[in-house]
Each structure stands twice: as structure tokens, then as C-alpha cells.
Amino acid sequence: MKKIAFIVTLLVCVISNAQTTINGRVVDDFNQPIPGANISLKGEAIGTVTDFDGFFTLKVTKELPVTITGSSIGFESSSIEVTSATQEVVIVLTEGNVLDLIVISASRAPERLFESPVSIERFGVKEIKNTPSVDFYDGLENLKGVDVNTNSLTFKSINTRGFASFTNTRFVQLIDGMDNTSPSLNFALGNLIGMNELDVENVELLPGASSALYGANAFNGILFMTSKNPFDKQGISAYAKAGITSQEAAGNNGYYDVGVRAAHKFADFFAAKVNFSYMNGTDWFATSTDNVLNPGLSRSEDPVYDGLNVYGDEVRADMERVGQNLLAQGAITQEQFDLLPEQQFVSRTGYNESDLTDYNAESIKFDGALHFKPFNNDFEIIYAGKLGKGQTIFQDSNRFSLKDFFFQQHKLEVKNDNFFVRGYISAEDAGDTYDLRFTGININRRWKSDNQWFGEYVANWAAARQLGQTEEDAHTFARQQAQIGRFVPGTPEFETAFDEVTSNPDFLTGSRFKSKTQLRHVDANYNFGHITNNFADIQVGGSFREYVLNSEGTFYTDFDGAINYSELGIYSQIQKKLLDDRLKLTGSVRYDKSQLFDGNFSPRFSIGYTLGKNRNRNLRASIQTGFRNPTTQDLYLGLDIGEGAIVGSAPDNLDRYVRTANNGTTYTGRIAYENSYTANSVRAFLDLAREGTIDTSILDIANPDIVKPEKVTAIEIGYRADFGKLLLDLSGYYNMYQDFISTIDVASPLEGQAGDALAEGSILTGNFAGFQATTNSEADINSYGAVLGISAKVFGDFDLNASYTYAKQDFDQNDDPGFRTNFNTPEHKAKASFGHDNLFRNFGFNTAVRWSGDYVWESAFAVGEVPSFTVFDAQFNYRIPSLKTTLKIGGSNIGGSEYFTAVGTAPIGSLYYFGLTINNF
Template sequence: MKIYLFILSLFFCGLSYSQTSISGSVKDSKDQPIPGANVKVAGESAGTVTDSNGNFTLTTTKKPPFDLEVSSVGYGSSTVSVTSNNQNVTVSLTEQETQLDEIVVSASRAPEKVRESPVTIERMTIRDIKKSASPTFYDGLENLKEVHMNTSSMSFKSINTRGFATVSNNRFMQLVDGMDNSSPLLNFVLGNLIGVSEIDVANVELLPGASSALYGANAFNGILFMNSKNPFKYQGISAYVKYGSTNQRAAGSNDYRDYGIRAAHKFNDYFAAKANFTYMKGTEWYATDYEDYGAPGRDRSHHNYNGLNVYGDEVSTNIRGVALGMLNAGVITPAQYTVFNAILPNENVSRTGYNEVDLTDNEVRNAKIDFSLHLRPFGNEKLEVIWQSKFGFGNTVYQGANRYYLNGFFMQQHKLELAGKNFFLRGYFTTEHGGQSYDMRFTGINVNRAWKPDATWFGQYAATYVQSTLGGATPTQAHGLARGAADTGRLIPGTPEFQSAFNSVIANPDVLSGSKLVDNSKIYHSDGNYNFKDLVKFAEIQVGGSYRLYDLNSFGRIYTDTEEFGGIDYDEYGAYTQVMKKFMDDRLKFTGSIRYDKSQNFDGSYSPRVSLVYSAGQNKNHIFRGSFQTGFRNPTTQDQYIGFNVGNAVLIGSAPDNLLRYSETLPVNTVAGQAFAGGATTVMNGEDAYYNSYTSSSVLQFSALAGTDPVAAAALLRRTNVDLVKPETVKAFELGYRGEVKGFSYDINGYYNIYNDFIGNITVVSPFYGTAQDSPSFTAGPTDPGFQTLHALTNGNTRNYQLYTNTDIEIKSIGFGVGVSKKVFKDFELGANYNYAEFDFDQAKDPSFEAGFNTPKHRVKATLSNDKLFKNFGFNISGRWSDEYLWQSTFADGIIEEATVIDAQISYGIPSLKSTFKLGATNLGGKEYKQVLGAGAIGQQYFVSLTINP
């Protein structure tokens, strides 16, 4: 109540202030209006922007005479004198070819011209968003130099810069109005699920490469800044509506809708507010890759088929071993067992799975709501108090070790910030709720088990195989007849019986019978910065710091936060300072910074950065830069505390206190195995995974040779020898040039990165009994611990684990990019860029470690646009090409084929209605392509949109 009265009193005080009002218009040299131009009082914070017709009205408490400063991206600035109240002015801006004078903030945490940026920086402005041929501005980021997208879902795109990224890219940070919008549970950005509406975007800045010196642990390979419009500056009601269709061979043609509205108002110089709402709905890109990547060439006719986008067929067992279980259960007699054991092949058989498209509603939905209150106690930018709340709801598909349908997923953020000319102090928290989200793999597995237990299904399969063989069937025929008999009564998608079982499974969080993902995790974060430039004159000095607390709560479903062990909380903090100084008539700029960070579970680390920028040429339009910096990445919450059964393996985080937090009781096969294990079951935990296991690569080699030469096969086994996970580091060297030559604008950069203690995954196989060792003796006898592990491997008495660790092998990456732009004829703008990226990792020295570079070696992008083609008409065509590359992830490994994609749009402005129509199409060539192995192939998208701006 006190806050309300305080705001109200300021409001009435503001009304009593004498105000000066100025109106006018801003046009270019051809007398065409310039929308979105900045108009501000010289030396003051009061300002506004022009509407779609180039008109503006500005009120200020300053009395004439004073000057107005007018500027816009792509134009030179202009100053006009105001001598009286209610004066009407007309301002003409001259177009500029150079973009070197555009202002950016992110590279040095302070406003500076692009020419002075110490590192590579990419930008997307309001004008770029209006020209984009992509369905959303976030999709349009893919046309920026250095950006490669990993598309898991129509509404879930993950940005990849400089490699080493899957869908879960936790080496990349994304800030929206200063808030990290990574998922507290998953530790990575969920695209624009809880981001910003495109009609509320003020600008977007991208820093590819390490940025830990200023932004801390997760700014390892890049950071994206999305800044929304301030209601003091951007007022009125804006709205957009998009309608169109998506086209894919698997999904057909389906409607696509996207709506948004923004309302902002400046009540006076002291108080302003805004609110946004957006809603998008469409049909997901169907994931229909049914290749068996574990055994290329297999199709559904194979008895041990395991398709990529098929779930339930991961349940597989040796069919000969089933006979012993039937004997022990009294299903068959000893005499029958002899027959079964003689006829059944020593082969694995998998259950019949369900296609992914039958396990989701294939709808993608996203709603975003946000509002903010802005208070300026002194009526200017000396101090602004901001309360901001953001809410994101939706359905989308996330791909990690499995494919997950985030159904009714809800995430929210709330921020309180104090910002001034030279400082900011903010605190925010992020929380999320899993809704009705579920794991598709366990959905398929447990729907199968709901109608017929595994033991029953495999028993029927074995019995029918034997009967068919005795009746004269060939092995192929016997397998077919056996599957048909075992599948009798199988639940068919679309039937009430299937739907009932499906609903029961996705509502149950127990992996033994359900697939629901449960989550209510939170992040609490605060950070601040102060710039001493008004107090210290010899150089520009900044200091800052941050603190973060993780509060994990998956109810034991994903992390080891079970009732037995309790919740998981840990924190991290950091502090930094930066010095900037110009020399040689401001041609040479030095920037040096260093940051210290400490996470609760790891030693502290320092991240320095040093850079030099030199502006050559008479007009300082040839800018050379060089920098060295180090970056680091703390292991994520998953790396440390996950304890997640994904069916074919268990993911075990390696925080020292986590190894005993996860355990499971597993059945032991064969009487001999039960004797070694001390019973029919055994208890396995994280210590078994890390300290008593074999590398999966050596187990594969063993399995391939064990049937013909068991002694030689045993000699191939290698005990897992890994350390618990620790932070990874990078040393980043970068050189660059920005400049203009004969009307061409160039941006060239090259980088060389050296990674140490690179965090990754290793899959291991832990025996139920015995002691894992290099080359165990096959002839040592049953009392030997090494021999016992061979028995376990041979009889399926093992558990697969995915561990989180660091490789001792140094990884290097090198890359360069070239961007060029020019106005080629009148108002036609041509832009093109090329990127090369490569990495060096000696796989032979660590064969079980996957680096997961997941980046094309060559990428080419180009755009041709003219937003003044003729009166009120504009167009944009963009194209991009990337060559094929190896995709590595915990879900699947394989080749992503090369792709060529062309997008286009035409627009028509209606100044009298302050509106713009746009007709757009993506992937005009029609050839479907993938960016993620396991995700749906991306088809075509057509849309028409109407945007109304004040």
C-alpha cells in the first residue's frame, strides 16, 4: 500500500510539473518517413521513437532553448534546435553505408561503437526483424554469421556458436533483459519458450565465443542478449497476427497461427508500464526416422530391431536365456527346457515398439505473458526501478538421452532491478513446473508392459519359436510367427484401450510403470555492476559480481533428490573488474578484465581477458582487433546430481555425494550368476558405475569376438578409469577486422580455441559381480574376480551407465568467418557470410569419449533485400547452405546431411493504418532437412502476417 501511495504521489507531482511538448517528423533524403528513429533531448534521458509514419511527440520538463538529437540505424545522426513550446520540427537523416557507429553494450558491459568492440559481435535491430523472411525473429537469428541452429522442435531451437553443442547446449547463455532464461532443471535455454515477443524486441546482440571474463561460468562458447523495449521510450499498442501452414511429407499440411499484442504507456516522467501477450499454435515436425542406428541396415522385420523414433523396442533379451527363466518359474519342465535350449538361438529379441507420432498429440503450443512496471523517482534516467514478471507456457519436444514431450510445461521469472547511468543492481528468480510432461521411451516401454509383462511376452515368443521350428519353419519364419503370437492382444494406437493405458502411464512418475517427468526446480540469482567513468578519468573502470543458488526438486524422478536423501541445493558466486583505456588520439583501445568464480563443489578459478583494438585510416574506418581470454564452465546440475534411468542406461552425475544417492535392485540371470551375486537380485549404485566397470567400446569388441575366441576377447576388455567431473576450461585467441572498402562493409574474424578437461559423457558397462580389470583371465577359474566379470558379461548380468567426466585429451578448434555487405543498386542491400569450423580431437587416445562438435565445417549465408522496392513495398530473400557433418549425442550418433534452405518474404506498408502486411515462405526448395538426429525433418512453412505499430 505504501508503494502504491508513493507511486501515486509521484504521478500527481508529475502532473503539476511544467512540461514542454515538441512534435515533428523524421524523413530520409528521399522524403520517406523513417519509423523507429530515436529522438531525445541532448544531455537528458527524455526521449521517444518515431511511429510507422516517421512522426513523434516528445514531452520534457526542460524549458527551451535546447537541442534534440535524432538518430536511426543505417543513418547519420542530426541535431535540431528547439526554441519554443509546442514547436513542430522536421528532421532529415542521411543514409550511411557504415554500421561501425552503431552502439552495442554487451561486449564490454558499457555502451560503445561497434568499431570499438574488443570481440566479434553480431546484431539484430528492429529494422532487421521487420525485414526478416523467417516466421519469427528467433528463427531469423539463424541468418547471423557464426550461428548454427539445432532444431529439436518447431518451437525449440538451440543456438550453437563455435561448436560442441547438442539440443541441450549448456555452453551457451541467453539473457533476456539481463535474466538468464535457462531451465533450472535442465540447465540450458529452451529456445524462446520464455523469451520476448518480436514486437517488444528493442535489439539483439550476439557474442560468439568465450565471455566468462564478464559473464561467468556458462558464457563458454557464446552468449545472446535479447533486450526488450522500455515503455518510457516505446509507447502505444502494437499487435500482430500470423496465419499460414506447415508442410511435411510425414505430417501433411497443417495450420499455423501466431498472435501477439503489446501495450505500453508512459504516464509521466516518473512512471511507465507495459504488458505483452503472445500465443502460437501449430503441428510439430513429425519425427519418423525409423533407422536402427545401433545396427545400420536393420528394419522392422529383424527380431532385434531398435528404431530411432520407436519406443518400447529398447526392451531386449537373449531368447535362449528366457528358457531358464521359464524353467525356474515352473512354466516348462526340465525335459522341455532341454528342447528349448537346443532350438532357441543365442540371439537377442526386442519387444515391438510404438512410433513416436503415436505417443504425442503432435501439437506445438506456446504462450508468453510478461509485464513490467518502471519507476523513475527523479524523473530521469539517473535511477530507474523495474519490476518485471515473465511467464511461459507450452508444449514442445526436447531431446536429451531420450525424447521428452514437454506437455503443459510452465516457467516463470520475476525480477527487481535498480538501474542508473553507470550502474545496475538486479535480483531475480526462475521457477518451473513440468506440467504433464513425459519421457517417450518409457511411455512406449510401459504401455507395452501394461498389457503384457515382459516375462510373459518373451515366454510366449520363445514357446512359439520352438513350436514353429519343430513344425518345419525356417528361423526367419519362426521369428515372425513368434512375434505375432507374443503380440496377441497388443494395444493399438487410436483405440480406447490404448488411450487408457497411455493416460495411466504418462500420469505415473515411477519409471517401472510410468513416464511422467516431475519438476519444481528454482534458481535464485543476483548481480550488479558499477562503472566509475564519472569518478575516475584516466581510464574507464568497472567492477561487478553475481551470486546464484540452485534449488533442485525433481522428486527423485531425474535427480537424486528422493525423500530418503532430501533436496539438493548448492550455490556459486563470482566477481570481476575491467579497465578500458584509449591511446594514440583514441585510435588504440586497450581492454583488460579478470573474473573470479567459485562453485560450492569445485575450486575457484580466474578468467582473464585482454584485447587491443586499433582504428586505422583517415576516418578510422579500418579497425583491427585481437584478444586473448580464458573461459570456464562449471559442471551443470545434471553433470553433478542426475540419477536418471533412461531404460538402456542410467545417467549418473559425479558429485562426490551423489554416487551413493542413486541405487537400484536388479534381477540376476542364471543360477550360476545368482551364486556369484549372492542371490537372485543385486543392488547397484554410482560407485559401481565409476569404480567397477568396463568401457562400452571394449565390451563391444569383447562381444564381437567372445563366441569364437573367448581368450582373445577377454584381452580386449578395458576397465573404466575416469575421475569425477570438474570444470572445463578454454583458452581463446581471436583476430578480427572491420572496415569499408569502396562501399563494401567487411567483418572478418578468426579464432583458435584450446579446451582442457573437456566435459563429456562416457558409456560404461558394470558387471553385477566380480572386479573389473584390464584383460581379465578367461582361464583363471570361477573364484577369480576378473573371471566372474566375464561370466557376468556373457550372461547379461550387467548394467549400462552414462557417466559425466572430463577427458585428459586436449581438444582444439579453429574457425574463421567473413561477412560482407553493400548497397548494390539504389536501395538493394546485399549481404553474405561464410564460416569455417573444425576441431581436433585424437579419438584413438580416448575411444569411449564423444566430443560432440556437431557443427558443419562449411556454412554459407546470403540475403538480398530492399524495403523500398517501390512505394510501400519491400522484399527479402535469404539463403543458407551447410555441408554434412557428424552428429554425436547421448540419443544417437550419425550423419546430418548437407542442406540448402531459401526463405523469402514480400511486405506492403499501409501508413494510414500504421500497418504492414507480410507474405513469407521458408524452405522454398521443398527438400526436407534435419539439424538434429532423432528430431523431425524440417519441411516448408508459409505465412501471412499483419503487424500494427503505433
């Protein structure tokens, strides 16, 4: 026993002598702690991270002296030699400039932002903490060249370089490599169901075409959001924010947002994390009653009034046609019929948007991840799961109330420093989501059919005119009579009708949006750089994606079960440095094949050259291509909307849509593409016919081609320079589009073939079906622009950032008179921010101002001008190191006028908040 005790004691002494514990701290130039900084032992795969107060403990087995290095994003790395275990180790990191930051997305490999072959923006932990916006996602709108279209309080759409709508299918958003696009609604969910800001490691944004590396729909740009690894960032952190939203229409309402992150390294081979956040507030009220058809005229002045945020008044009828039916029925006399005006339409009375939604805004997000390092090296296996539920207002062709919208993603990934293989599934449940326009329309119809309402209106109008009333007074009287018994908001009758309509998924009688669509995706990449580094950096990769459309036949043509289709892509990239690493050449090409379309190649080539004795200037030029596949709705929609139908143009969808006309004729969606006239020509033909003139030469045969992918070729040049306290980034681009995806309204005769006498007679007698068809425009569409960004240290150590963006489209409307490009961006916009991280001990502030010129907004919902606006945001923060807490007070659109970024959305008011964050690394 004595011998055993001696041996144990000896071993303990040996181990103790062989292991040295180094304690230290990492601070910045102001002696402020840097939490989450990486500490590594030179020449060894040993490291740790600092805690909230910047302290660290590192155990080493090598004999002293050793060299340890401290590093953190946004700071220049620094090393120090440790000669004694009792040595006071303080590593001071000097703030680096943004051009020295490492980015991944531009080339799918780590490189300095300064040497990136294309334009790129980065938004890291420092920027998140300093943003005056209420959360990190809102803060992205301060990046240069970025447009943020505000749909509602919790839903915002990010875009670059124009051609944006709220669905914005030209821009991709990835969270840890997972596409967070709704596979049925076709819009990126943004941060409605996204990331907890405590878990955001960094955000990178690539403006412009990126299909060569990232495939379909990376057309205008791509946004990468990367979360923190629990091996590196451990502990429990939390935040709480409270404030008010202030809007003229909605008044002052409470705003709450709380979140927590917990991460722990249980062993050298296993770590895990969980995140939870909850946000609740009152959305901006959309209350515009502007007349869409006849601007400037009110309901009392315009019988065919169609209010912007009024729903149900889209239903209209020709008084003369209604009168003909009444005359045939004996409901009015010939004398009364003769009093009816020609080509005078009237519309039903609609409901205000505020009558049809409660404007509650809510977001609930939960995610977790398990990380395994079985070999205690860079090889890692990750399972990640995300669950989210939200309520907001979404605007597309109509306005939708997303209610209890549920979205989940599950990912399994295997990776190391040289490769990754990941697979994930995205699944959504639309919950109780409903269409506001069809809610108003069908509540009206549930009370009184269109035929009855218009019949009563016209009969009363004619009677009033017969009694000598003026036309204006007759319209007032007719509407009053037709409206008797109408369901009034707030009454039991209205609430019952509302519940019945919003729970009914048939848009002819209801408004509920049903979807349980899924997206399945696998992608992989291998970087051979560690093998071929003497020659070049070479990467290969690929992806496979499958859509599973499931609307139970309510808006897709999935009457007989879910619709499946898939896409496949492969790519390769080679990157070579020459001339003492000053010249950098990058070439890549990708091939994609959808089972619905021919294959497509997307090449990219870029060249960069570093200038100057100190290598502080960089020139870059690139030519790259992109493509956009038609959306799931472009392909498989089959939605009756009363006056017609929207039918997607996937080859197999044309026969999936089957309907029977009132006269018993059965037809399919194929006639929209193979036997149709343009709707505009049919309207003109029928207008002349009512006047007694039959001119068939007016009818214009449409027969649009089925849709195919849209393509773009983008040329970009850029210049970056580091002049010490002044950083400059300038870029310009020119985009050339082919096969721009568009829609066309057509009318298909149910007898004969477009162009023959039987078809012309069918149109004349009203025996036709109306469609909205998806196709490609033959017009030449180009766009060009420039972005200038400046970052500087002024008045000592104050941070000043400023940018200017110019964007212009080149499109002659005469090339395609009925086509809208939805460019939707101002020609000029400017942004600036000014602040200081440490104005005095533990106190910092930041301010931001954005100015946008006016522009025309185009969408299926509304077209109109967006006036120029200026927005000012600010925040002040105070750090309490002893409590590991940061206090922050701020506001958005402080003292400013209400503004909007899209026609039909609510005016954006002000948001003021107070928040505290605990232990945020």
C-alpha cells in the first residue's frame, strides 16, 4: 500500500509539473474587456475563449515559455510570451478596420474582405451591439446598397439592385446554410421566424448575381446569417426589451421582446445550445382609403370607388348589363332602363382593413443544436432544429393576415475545415392565415349575393332618376337602399360571417390559405486547397432540392395528392494568386437542371489586383451570371378568383386544372396558353360591340409561351482603399436580363380556335374564360448603378460611415406595354451613421440616418408613387461590467414623419425602446 501511495503521489507531482495554468485577460485600447475572444497556444490545437469580463484560463502541457495569441472579430490579433505561471497576462487587441475582416461567402472560402472578388457587406457582433435599430435584422437596412421594404412591424424584405417585391424571389436568405424561404408563399421569412440575435455570429451579404456558387434565385443577391458555435461561445445570456410603437392611426402601443441563449461544452467532443425568443406588439395600421381606379375621388363621389386598404369593393358591375337582366325579368320598365348610363360601373361597398384584422404582431422562435467532435479535431457533426410561429401582415398580390403561421427546419451536417455535407428539411403550416381581400368580398356575398346587390342598386338608381333626382343623388340613394341589412363590424352577424369565411379555403366563398408544403435540400462542398495550394485553390460541390407541394387542392392543383418536383446542381471553382499574391483570379461555373426545364450553365470570372507599396488599394472586376427558376406558384397555381383564374404554366399543370363552364363546357388550363386573346383586346372589342360596332380586327391573339427560367448577366467593377483612418469602397454594375418572368391577362374562347369566326362569336356572347398566365417577357430589360461607401475615424476615435447608392433601370415600356418590371427602388439614396463605442467609461452611442428619393412602386396589389423620406435612429448604451449587463435606450424614426416603402402598406411610425442584455458574448 505504501508503494502504491508513493507511485500515485509521484504521478500527481509529474502531472502537476507537466501542466501549467495560465490566467489572463483580453481588453481593447480603452481597457474595456473583450468577451468571446479566442485564445490559442502557438503551434498547438489548444485554446479557449474569454468570459464576459474578458478573463480566460488556459491549461498547457508544454514547458514555459510559451506564446499565446488573442483574436476577435473586428480586432487585430495580438500575441504575448508567457514565461511564468504567475505572470499577469493582459492581451491588448487593437480595433481593426472592416476591410481586414474575414468573409466566407464571396468564394465559399475564408478570405479578407479587402480581397473579395465581388462586392460584399458584413454585419458582425460589434455592429449588432451598436445598431440603433431595435434588433439586428432591422439594423441591416443601414448597410450600403441595401433596400429594406417594410411590410409590417415584424416582416421586412431585404433586397439589392432593384426588381423587388415582398415575395422577392430574386434574393436568397440562408441561416446556417438553410434557405428560410416559405416554399408555398415564396417569400423569405426574414426574422419573423429566424434567428435569436444573441446567437448571431455574423451576417454577410452578397449583392448581385451569385448563381455560379449558390444556384437558382441567388439573382439579385444572397444573405448569409451564421450562428455561434457552442464549443466557442458558452454560457447563458439573455435580453429583454420593452417600449412603444407610435403611429397616428394606431396610437401608442406596447412593444415587448425577450430572448435567452444557453450553450455548454459538456466534454471535448460534445457541446449543445438552445435559443428562445418571444416578441409581441401592435402592427402598423394600414388605413389608406385612396381611390385606386380614380385617384382623388371619394366613395361618395365615385360609384366605382376602389379603396386601397378597403376590401370587397373590388367587385364591380356594368349598370347597363345589370339593367338588361332586370328588364328581361320585368324588375324595371323600359323607361327606367333608358335612363341607365352607358359604360358606368358601380362597385360594392367594402370593409376597411382594420375591420378584418386585429393587427397583433407576434413572433415565437425556438432552436437548438447538438455538436459532436468525435476525434477532438476540426471534424464536426451537427444536428440543428428550428421551430417558429408568428403572426403578421404580408402583402403580395393581396394582403394576407398570417395567423399562427408555423415553420420548422431540421438539419444534419458533417464538416471540417475543408468540406461539408448537409441535408435539411423545411416544413410549413399556414395555420389560420387568410386573404384580407377575399375576406371582405365573401363576407359581402355571405350577406347578399352580387346579383342581388347590383340588381337592387340599379333598380333603385333608375327609380330615383325617374323621380327627378340627379345622377349623383341617385347613386347615393341606390347605395343606401342596397346596403340595408349589411353586416356591421363588431356585431354578432359580422363576427359569425367573418369566422365562417376565414375558416373556408375555397376562395369563391372563403379566404383561408391552407398549406403544408415542404422543401428538402442536400448540398455538399469540398475544398482541395490543402492539397493543391501550391497550384491553386480548387473547390467542387453540388446540391439537390425537392419540393413537396401540399395545399389540399385549395390553391395548387394538388387535388389528387401532393405535387413533387426536383432540381439538381453541380459547380466548381478555381482560384489562383500570382505576382507576389497581388493578382487574384477566380473562375467558377455551375450547371443546374430542373426536371421541368432544360439545364442551365452559370459561369463567373473575376480578377482582383492589390496596389500600393503597403498593399492598401485593390481593384476588382467580374462578370457573372445568374438565373431564377419560376416559383412554385408560377408553376402549379390553380386558383379561381371569381372573375377568372390564375394558372401556373408547368407543362403538367396545364391539364391538371379542369373546370366546367355554366353552359356545361369542360376545359383545362391549357386553353390559357394555346387558345387565348389578350384581355385588353377583348375589353376593347366588347366595348365597341356594346356601341353597335363589331370589329374583330381588334382581337389580339395571345397564346403565351409556358414560363422558363429567367437569366441575368452582370458586369461589375470595384475599388477598395485603406488610407488609415479613411476606408473607401466603390463599385458599379450593369445587369442584362433575358426571359424576364412576367404575367399576362388573357381570355380564352370556349368554342373555336382563337382567330376563327367561331371563337370570335364565343367572345362576343361572353362564352369565354379569363386567366392570368405566367410567361416570359420578350422586352429588353437592363439595369445599372453604383455604390460608394466611406468609413472614417473623425474627431479622434468617433466612427463615421456614409454611403450613396444610385440605381436605374433601362426599359422601354413600348417593348411590352402591359408589363411591369417591379423595379421598386429609388434612383438615389444615402445613409450615414455616427457614434463612439466608448465615449467615456462604459458609455457609448450610435446614430443613423437614411434618406430615400421618391420612386414608383409596382406590384400586383397596387401601383403608385412612394414619396421621398428621411429616417433618423439613435441609441445610447451603458455597460455594467460587475453585473455583466448592458443597458440600451433607443428609437427608430425618432421625431420623424410617418413614411412607407411600398404602396398599400401601412405608414411606419416611431418605435422607442429600453433594453438590457446580460452576459452576451
